[in-house]
Structure formats: C-alpha cells, structure tokens
Amino acid sequence: MKAMVKELIQYRHLLMMLTWRDIRIRYKQSVMGFMWAIFMPLLIVAAGIVVKKGISIISGKPLELSDLASITVKALPWAFFIGTIRFSTGSLVGNRNLVTKIFFPREVFPLASVLANLFDFGIASAALVVILGFMGVGISVYLLWVPFLLLFLILFSAGLGMLMSCANLFFRDVKYIVEVILTFAIFFTPVFYEASIFGKWETLLLLNPVGSILECINTVVVLRRPPNYYWLSYAASCGIGLFLLGWNVFHRLEYSFAENI
Amino acid sequence: MSNVAIEFCHVYKKFKKGEKFDSLRDFIPHLTRKILSNASNGDLREKEFWAVKDVSFQVGYGEAVGIIGPNGAGKSTILKLLSGILLPNKGTFKVNGKISALIEVGAGFHPDLTGRENIYLNGAILGMNREEVREKYDSIVEFSELEEFIDTPVKRYSSGMYARLGFSIAAHVDPQILLIDEVLSVGDFSFQQKCLKKMHEIIDSGTTIIFISHNLPAVIQLCPKTILLNRGAVHQFGDTKDVCRQYYKIFSQTRKVDEGDSLSLEGVELFSSNGSPVTVFRPGDPAKIRFSIGSKIEIKDLVMSLFIKRNDGMVLFDTRSDLSGNKYFSFSEGETKEIDLSFKVNLPQGTYYVGMTLIAPSQGFCLYQDEAIEFYVDAPKSTGYAFLDLKW
Numbered sequence: 001m002k003a004m005v006k007e008l009i010q011y012r013h014l015l016m017m018l019t020w021r022d023i024r025i026r027y028k029q030s031v032m033g034f035m036w037a038i039f040m041p042l043l044i045v046a047a048g049i050v051v052k053k054g055i056s057i058i059s060g061k062p063l064e065l066s067d068l069a070s071i072t073v074k075a076l077p078w079a080f081f082i083g084t085i086r087f088s089t090g091s092l093v094g095n096r097n098l099v100t101k102i103f104f105p106r107e108v109f110p111l112a113s114v115l116a117n118l119f120d121f122g123i124a125s126a127a128l129v130v131i132l133g134f135m136g137v138g139i140s141v142y143l144l145w146v147p148f149l150l151l152f153l154i155l156f157s158a159g160l161g162m163l164m165s166c167a168n169l170f171f172r173d174v175k176y177i178v179e180v181i182l183t184f185a186i187f188f189t190p191v192f193y194e195a196s197i198f199g200k201w202e203t204l205l206l207l208n209p210v211g212s213i214l215e216c217i218n219t220v221v222v223l224r225r226p227p228n229y230y231w232l233s234y235a236a237s238c239g240i241g242l243f244l245l246g247w248n249v250f251h252r253l254e255y256s257f258a259e260n261i
Numbered sequence: 262m263s264n265v266a267i268e269f270c271h272v273y274k275k276f277k278k279g280e281k282f283d284s285l286r287d288f289i290p291h292l293t294r295k296i297l298s299n300a301s302n303g304d305l306r307e308k309e310f311w312a313v314k315d316v317s318f319q320v321g322y323g324e325a326v327g328i329i330g331p332n333g334a335g336k337s338t339i340l341k342l343l344s345g346i347l348l349p350n351k352g353t354f355k356v357n358g359k360i361s362a363l364i365e366v367g368a369g370f371h372p373d374l375t376g377r378e379n380i381y382l383n384g385a386i387l388g389m390n391r392e393e394v395r396e397k398y399d400s401i402v403e404f405s406e407l408e409e410f411i412d413t414p415v416k417r418y419s420s421g422m423y424a425r426l427g428f429s430i431a432a433h434v435d436p437q438i439l440l441i442d443e444v445l446s447v448g449d450f451s452f453q454q455k456c457l458k459k460m461h462e463i464i465d466s467g468t469t470i471i472f473i474s475h476n477l478p479a480v481i482q483l484c485p486k487t488i489l490l491n492r493g494a495v496h497q498f499g500d501t502k503d504v505c506r507q508y509y510k511i512f513s514q515t516r517k518v519d520e521g522d523s524l525s526l527e528g529v530e531l532f533s534s535n536g537s538p539v540t541v542f543r544p545g546d547p548a549k550i551r552f553s554i555g556s557k558i559e560i561k562d563l564v565m566s567l568f569i570k571r572n573d574g575m576v577l578f579d580t581r582s583d584l585s586g587n588k589y590f591s592f593s594e595g596e597t598k599e600i601d602l603s604f605k606v607n608l609p610q611g612t613y614y615v616g617m618t619l620i621a622p623s624q625g626f627c628l629y630q631d632e633a634i635e636f637y638v639d640a641p642k643s644t645g646y647a648f649l650d651l652k653w
Contacts, residue, residue: 017385025373101368102386103345103360258346259276 004251007105015108015115022087022116037120038127040083044075044191051192069135070222074191074214076128077150080121081157081210082182088113088161089178092169093261100258107250110161114154132221140224146217149227152239153213159239159246166253169261190215206231209238265357266438266469267320267343272352274313274493312338313349314493322358325470326559327480327501329508330490336473340364340440358437358469361388365442367427371583372416376407379415380430397433404459405429406452425452432459436470443476444575455481462496477505481573502573506614509574510631523560524619525626527597528553529616529635542606544640544648549603552617556592556626563590563627564620567602570632572612576645583622590619607650609643612636 027033048071049063049153056063088110092099095109168174186192188208195205195215207210212235216227313335318566320326341347343355345361371380371385380401384394394401402411405425415423441460460483465471474480480487480501489499489508496511497504513555532549533539542548550567565588567580582588614635619628640648 014385014388015384017391021371021374021378021382024378025371028373082367097368098386100341100346101364102362104386104388238611255348258341 001075004105004107004247007236008107008111011104011108014104015046015111016130018108018112019115019119021229022112022239023119026116037123040077041079041128044079044186045072048075048192054065057192057215059166065135065223066137069132069137070194070218072131073218076121076124077153077214077217078186078189078191078210079124079151080117082185083117083120084114084157085163085178087117087183088158089164089168089173089175091161092165092257093172093175096261099261106254106257107162107247110165111158114158114161117157118154125199137222138224140220142220142224142226143234145220145227149213149217149220149235152235155239155243156209156213156235157241159183162246162250163242166241166250166257169257170253194218206234209235209242263321264322266324267318267357267471268355269318269339270353270355272313272316272339272349272354273311274335274342274347274416275309276312277340278308281598283327284365292436313342315352315494316490316493317352317486317497318498320469320471322469323464323467323473324486325464325484327484327504328471328473328490329475329477329487329504330496331512333492334490335493336490337364337442338493340442340471340473343440349618350516358413359388360438360440361431361434361436362440363387363428363431363442364440365367366424366431367415370415370423370427375414376402376411376418376426376571379426382431383427384434387431388436389434400431401429404432421452423447428456430626432456432463435463436468439463440471442473451494467550477508477573481505486515501529504584506570506572506574523558523584524556524592526552526617526628526630526633527555529615529630529634531634540634540636541614542636542638544606544608544610544638544643545591545650546606548606548636549601550615552600552602553597553634554592554600554619555595555597559592559594560621560627561589561591562622563592565590566618566620566623568616569608570614570616570645572614577608577613581620606636606638607648608638608640609648610638610640610646612640 020114026036032039043070045068049068052067052071053063056067056078083104091109091113092106099109113205164178168178189206189211190205191214195202195211198205216232216235219225219227301522303353316339318326318334318644328339330336338347340362341364342349343356344360346362367383367514369383371382374382375631380392380398381394384390384397391396402408405422405428407422407426410418410422417425418426460470460472470484472480484501486499487504488495489497489504491511497507528551530538530551531540532551533542533550534547536549539548565582566580567582569577571577590598590600612635614632615632617628617633618626618630621627638648
C-alpha cells in the first residue's frame with residue numbers, strides 16, 4: 001500500500017498531464033466548449049423537473065422552489081459520478097497504445113478520468129452557486145460537510161472506476177453492461193425524488209452509497225440541517241472501502257494488462 | 262557493488278496463440294478448465310508457446326548492446342520485460358538504474374493536440390516532469406526542425422514529422438538505461454544521420470543502451486556487442502560484426518537449398534605469391550586459394566562460384582566460373598581434385614571470409630561452403646569496401 005502511494009506520487013506529473021489532456025481534447029474542436037460541463041447536469045435537472053411536476057400533480061402538493069434546488073444540487077454530483085464511471089471504464093482500453101508500450105502505474109488512467117470529470121464538476125458547481133443564490137438558498141454551518149461528502153463520492157467513483165476499467169480490459173462486454181446500468185441507475189438513486197417518500201423502503205434506497213451521499217448533500221445544502229450520521233458514516237466507509245478495494249485489485253492485475261488488452 | 266546494469270537469468274515468457282477470451286461468456290468455461298487441469302506456471306498449456314526461452318545475459322554500466330534477429334524472435338518482448346510492461350513466467354532479472362523505453366516513437370501522442378502540447382504530454386509519459394520539459398523544450402523543437410508547425414495539431418503532420426517529433430522528445434529524456442526499439446528508421450537520410458549522432462552522444466555520456474534494430478549497419482555503428490535472438494532463445498552474444506555475419510549466414514536464402522553429400526570440401530588453403538601458406542595479406546598482394554574437393558559419384562559440368570565476405574557479413578565479391586571464365590568442373594567416381602584459383606587482394610584493412618559453391622546447373626547446389634577460410638588484410642591506412650591502389 002505504501003509502495004503504491006509512493007509510486008503514484010512519483011508519477012503525479014503524468015497524472016496531471018493526462019488529466020489535462022482529457023480536459024483539453026474534450027474542449028478542443030467542440031462547438032459547445034465549456035457549456036459541455038453544464039449540458040449534462042442541465043438535462044438531468046430538466047428531466048427532474050418533469051418528474052417532480054408529475055409527482056406534484058398526483059399528490060396535489062404544489063411544486064416548490066426548494067424542490068428545484070434539491071434536484072439541481074443532486075444532479076451535479078450524479079453527473080460527475082456517471083461521467084467518471086463512463087470515462088474510466090474505457091480509459092485503459094482507449095489508451096491501449098500506452099498500456100502496451102510504456103511502463104508507468106496504470107492507475108493514472110482511471111484516476112485521470114476522475115480528475116477530468118472533477119474539473120467539469122467544478123465548472124458546473126460555480127454555475128450552481130450562482131443559481132442557488134438566486135433561488136434564495138442561504139449559507140449554514142452544515143455546508144462544512146460538503147467537502148467531506150464530495151470526497152467520499154470521489155473515492156467511491158475512483159474505486160469503482162478502477163474496478164470497471166480493468167474489468168473492461170479483460171472483458172469487452174463490461175463497457176456495455178456499465179452503459180446500460182448507468183442509463184437506468186438514476187431511477188434507483190434518489191436524484192429526482194427524496195428517499196423519504198418511499199417510507200419504510202427508504203433504507204433500501206439509501207443502501208446505494210451514491211444515494212446516501214446525495215441525500216446527505218441535499219440535507220446540508222438545501223435543507224440546512226445536520227446530515228444523518230448513520231448514513232454519513234455508511235457512505236464514508238463505502239467510499240473509502242471501495243477505493244481501497246478497487247486500487248488493490250487494480251494493482252494486483254496491473255502486471256497482466258499488457259498481454260490481455 | 263557490481264557494475265552490472267541489466268542482468269537476465271534464465272528468463273522465460275510464454276504467449277498464447279489464437280483468440281483470447283474477450284467476453285465473460287467465453288471466460289467462465291475456460292476458467293473451470295484451467296482450474297481442473299492444474300498445470301503450473303512454468304509449463305506450456307494447449308496453444309501456448311515460448312516467446313522468450315531461457316534467455317540469460319548481462320549488460321554492464323555504460324555499455325551499448327544491440328539485439329537483432331528475425332521477426333518474432335522475441336526482441337520486443339525482452340524490451341517489454343525489461344521495462345516492466347510484461348512479467349516473466351520463469352526466471353529473474355535485475356535492472357539497476359532508472360530506465361526509459363522507446364518502444365514506439367510517438368506512442369503517447371494525441372492527434373488533436375498541437376506539437377507543443379504533445380511535447381509536454383509525451384515528456385510526462387516518458388518520465389519527465391513539467392520543469393524538465395520546459396528546460397529542454399527549445400532544444401527538442403530545434404532538434405525536430407518543426408518550429409513552423411509546432412502549434413499545429415499533430416494529426417495534420419506527415420508521418421515523417423510525427424516520427425521526428427517523437428524521436429526528438431525521446432532523445433531528450435536522460436535516463437541511466439535507455440531501451441530503444443527500432444526508432445532509427447524514421448525521417449529522411451539527414452535526420453537519420455542526426456539521430457545516429459545523437460545516439461552516439463547519449464552513449465558517450467555513459468548511458469547504458471539496449472538497441473533493437475533491423476538496420477544492421479546502425480547496430481554495428483552504435484553497439485560493440487550484440488545479441489542474436491532466434492525463436493525466443495539467444496543464438497549468439499558477442500562482437501557485433503561476428504553476430505551480424507552469423508545472422509546473415511543463418512537466415513540467407515541460399516542456406517535453405519538442399520545439399521547433397523556426394524561432394525565434399527576436404528581442404529582449403531591460401532598461399533602468397535611465393536607459394537607459402539599465409540592468412541595475412543597486404544592490400545594488392547597476389548593470392549592463391551586451393552580447394553580440395555572429393556566426389557563419391559561421377560558428375561559433369563559443375564559451375565563453381567566464389568564469394569568474399571567482410572566480417573559483418575556483407576558480400577563484397579561474388580562470381581561464377583561459367584560467367585566470368587567459361588569454366589566447368591567434372592568429377593569421376595571417387596576422385597579428389599584440387600582447384601587452384603588466383604586473385605589479387607584488393608581489399609582494405611579487415612577480416613574476410615571466402616565462400617564457395619558448386620552447382621549442377623540443372624539440379625541445384627551440390628556443395629555449399631559459406632565460410633571456407635578466413636584471412637586478414639593488414640592495411641592500417643585505408644578503409645571502405647575496396648583497395649584501389651591509388652597513386653598520389
């Protein structure tokens with residue numbers, strides 16, 4: 001473990017360069033430019049409004065501004081999560097040339113995908129802060145939880161990304177499976193709705209670590225309340241646990257990448 | 262502390278023929294079979310073969326060693342093992358020092374990025390940090406001669422420009438051990454000369470180099486010692502010129518002709534002009550060579566050919582008795598004949614080999630002797646391919 005960290009620190013320049021490359025090519029020769037970072041969250045929010053409106057018509061409760069705020073707050077981390085998983089799944093196979101030709105820790109590929117998506121997330125968050133200000137969502141001391149919650153999400157995404165990238169290296173069908181799951185995962189995760197509307201089934205939804213992280217973010221940002229500490233610690237242990245597991249598995253399989261790709 | 266930079270100890274690496282398992286559906290039955298047939302890592306399973314077989318060698322610090330061999334001999338596999346991309350199945354190896362591998366020029370280039378951006382990216386891939394690249398940036402661009410196009414995306418580059426930029430970056434990483442796989446075959450003649458010069462500089466600066474190439478003259482120029490690989494095993498490891506000659510010898514086409522055993526070369530001798538046997542000549546000396554050939558059968562009208570090779574395997578002279586002398590050779594059953602040929606040693610300094618063949622024009626080779634005899638020319642003041650006896 002210590003050696004793995006040391007190796008990664010040694011190659012930090014490469015990690016930064018690959019991240020920069022991933023960002024650079026996304027904005028190069030593209031019509032949308034930086035709009036791209038906001039495009040996907042924007043679509044998610046739009047879809048969320050439609051769903052929410054439907055729910056409010058059925059339940060008879062009017063659609064409130066805070067509902068829109070929570071959809072927006074959840075849409076961004078969700079977009080980051082699926083973006084990261086999607087890009088990191090293909091990151092090893094997409095860099096086949098480098099994997100088979102030059103030696104360096106291969107972790108840098110999925111990790112660069114995480115960082116590149118984090119960059120997009122950062123841009124979108126800047127826009128989000130402005131929007132939330134207009135919506136009248138104020139500041140509270142509980143906002144201090146946000147960096148930790150994001151860290152857990154990043155660790156979880158990085159761990160899953162590393163697992164998926166090496167799974168896809170060995171079996172090319174993983175990419176399609178991941179794609180299908182990511183498309184429908186939004187229905188199983190409390191993005192458009194609050195987990196609480198499911199009553200006693202709430203626990204089941206929050207068992208999805210991404211779900212509990214999103215709920216916690218919503219609680220501290222929009223509702224301005226302390227997060228549920230049970231679910232917070234569950235999300236934290238899932239994030240850290242999956243990251244360590246993913247990294248270890250990745251590291252163990254790393255040596256066989258070049259001949260199996 | 263020893264001065265060994267690289268040490269290979271009985272290294273084996275196997276690869277698999279045929280399709281790999283790309284999808285889960287194919288993999289599960291394979292996995293169960295693998296578990297049931299408990300073959301160990303060191304044995305070959307079905308459809309597997311050794312890409313590198315029992316390879317051992319040592320390279321000292323500051324040495325330049327070439328690796329040559331036909332396609333599929335395992336050259337690149339050895340480099341990949343050395344750089345850590347592949348792990349050996351059996352055996353161990355040691356590498357002392359920071360390694361940098363040039364397995365493919367421009368492998369890390371991204372087509373959409375400009376030359377400038379790719380220099381930074383590829384520099385990082387080859388193990389340099391941002392500061393180092395910034396320091397060397399100017400000399401990289403200057404070496405590549407691409408100043409005009411440095412802000413153009415590399416997808417618009419010609420393949421020569423692409424390769425030139427790639428080599429320039431790679432040449433500016435200064436590792437302790439440099440692994441190079443066939444990267445000199447890039448660019449035009451003048452750029453190749455420049456690359457060779459740069460490589461000499463790298464070697465002179467004390468870097469250990471492993472150089473893989475099919476460009477034998479370049480190997481001879483750069484590396485004093487060379488490994489010849491064939492089918493994954495070391496065929497020969499020694500002086501580059503000898504190894505190159507061996508390479509030409511085992512893989513030349515003539516080797517494959519069917520030789521009968523009815524004719525045999527029983528002796529070869531070289532004589533000087535006064536008739537005494539010698540093996541060292543001065544350039545321009547007259548020389549006589551005597552072949553003693555025995556035949557078990559009666560055979561008529563054989564054509565003899567004679568050729569002279571330099572010690573790096575290059576054929577300098579080749580002629581046939583029917584074309585240049587209208588001469589044929591006949592043997593009766595059980596006869597041993599002495600054939601005397603005289604020539605002038607118009608050769609510069611070096612070691613040379615005389616080879617001969619006897620051909621029955623309608624049936625093919627009857628006798629083939631690649632290096633029948635070796636001789637030396639002592640001429641410290643001349644180089645090149647031939648001695649022209651110039652008068653100043």
